[in-house]
Amino acid sequence: MNGNDRALLERLFRVAVMAADPETALRSTLPARPRGRTIVVGAGKGAAQLAAAFERLWDGPLEGVVVTRYGYGCPTRRIRVLEAAHPVPDAAGLAASRALFEAVRGLGPEDLVVALVCGGGSSLLPCPPGPLTLEDEADLNRALLASGAPISVMNAIRKHVSGIKGGRLAAAAHPARVVSLVVSDVPGDDPAQVASGPTIPDPLDRAAARALAASWRIALPPRVAAWLDGAEAAAPDPADPRFARTETRVIASARLSLEAAAAAAQAGGVPAVILSDAIEGEARDVGRVHAAIAREVATRGRPFARPAVILSGGETTVTLRGAGGRGGRNAEFLLAFAIAAEGLPVAALAADTDGIDGSEDNAGAFACGTSAGRLREAGLDPVACLGANDAWGAFDRLGDLFDTGPTGTNVNDFRAILVR
Known part of the structure; x- marks a missing residue:
């Protein structure tokens, strides 16, 4: 050549990369300032840069925490940046999920949660549900990555084997207003698929997730398969009233x-x-x-x-x-x-x-x-x-x-x- x-x-x-520059993407999509607190949460391989850009653009007080891949952090002043493993989750990601839940705990109706969401967040936010462990979630990720299934199928399964994905983080922030600012890395730009939608619920139920795993012949780990066969802790329904004050904006895309x-x-x-x-x-x-x-x-x-x-x-x-x-x-x-x-x-x-x-x-x-x-x-x-x-x-x-x-x-x- x-x-x-x-x-x-x-x-x-x-x-192409500059067209998705975090500050450029955020500048015209900032939500209105709330009467109460502003809490920033986020996850993904570009979450630290999004957080730093949000700090530069926001003209009021704020606090929060985001998680990114090891080596992808950058300096921030008010938003804490955590780092964890990608593409197979680790204990640091587990701690990061807990930190995000802690950040949105106890908020009121006049508070605002801004979720900065981008690709990579699925692996960075492990939160095994019920009796499952971090190793179960890591085994699931390995099986998905080796399967050849499209990202939409992977994320549809992931959000039913999680305590934070599929809108669960937004539900935990209720009754605060939640605005998700999403950098899409998924074909079709469905924001509920980006990072498996920690703040965005999805109508796809557990039976559909099982059917997708079967149709793509994904060798689910036995403990994960057993969890999907059960009925415990189903993913939140998009019609749940806890999502009445949520808003989603795709700010950058392919x-x-x-x-x-x-x-x-x-x-x-x-x-x-x-x-x-x-x-x-x-x-x-x-x-x-x-x-x-x-x-x-x-x-x-x-x-x-x-x-x-x-x-x-x-x-x-x-x-x-x-x-x-x-x-x-x-x-x-x-x-x-x-x-x-x-x-x-x-x-x-x-x-x-x-x-x-x-x-x-x-x-x-x-x-x-x-x-x-x-x-x-x-x-x-x-x-x-x-x-x-x-x-x-x-x-x-x-x-x-x-x-x-x-x-x-x-x-x-x-x-x-x-x-x-």
Whole structure:
């Protein structure tokens, strides 16, 4: 990949991330000041940056606590920032859930709770219900992450195996007014799915969660399966009067970020098209489909002429097949794309807008029409790497990993394919 192509793709990623900048997103969506106290709670990989931005913008007294992933904190003055594990929850997350409940305890009708919610909150807020333990919730997360199920299915199950998700935190804040400000990282931007909706109830009941687990053949841990088969502590109903004074606003999303990237490409003289901001499915399959579209553009000039930048977003999934492989969903998407697009005049970047692709330290990677050939020259079989879920190892060997560090926001995956 030549330097100009890489610079263009990286610039489009930066533009997409800036479109979801916490302060920009919050500025026009602040709620009215209450007569009573203002309590800020929150969770997600961008929660600390949202809290810091909220402090700068709020013109009255406030207090509160948010939880983010280890290494994702930032300085704040009045809102306490806690850190916990992601994607598999730990004891620090358990303590953070207790701290959020404590923050909203004993509030009155003239108080305001502002919930800053973004992607990653599901893992950062463990709160095992009934007889279940933290290890049960961790086992559930491992099973979900290995299943290949879409994020909507994962979160539908998670919120029924929790004492804080599915609107339970908002119910605990009653009778205070609750305003949830949500940075969406889920396809379709359903705010109840982001971080499994700690302040937003969902009509999906426990029977539906069991049916989803069965249809996706998710190997639920036995203790979790037994809990889902019971009837204890059902998730709150959206019609519950405790939610009468709740309000939800989606303040940033993949759609807005992709539109900003498309405008930047156009301004730079390269036409841009957005396939969708809500693409789900197995990462390697989505990669092959994107390669087929790029091939059609490159060889036949349809459905649009080249040069062009093809943009898409959403959240793919990875079904674990190999043992010991490394690499997140964006790297796996790109490796499948590189194999299927070999020889084409293309350059591609796929990365998570939060700066972390899966459990590794890179945001994603770059690929082009020569990536598969260069892997073979380096002594690696790209097809074998894909079969072992070792896309990280493949792109690391090529020096094509994309590292950004934490970005302070999270609007899901960003994919850009340049067809020259």
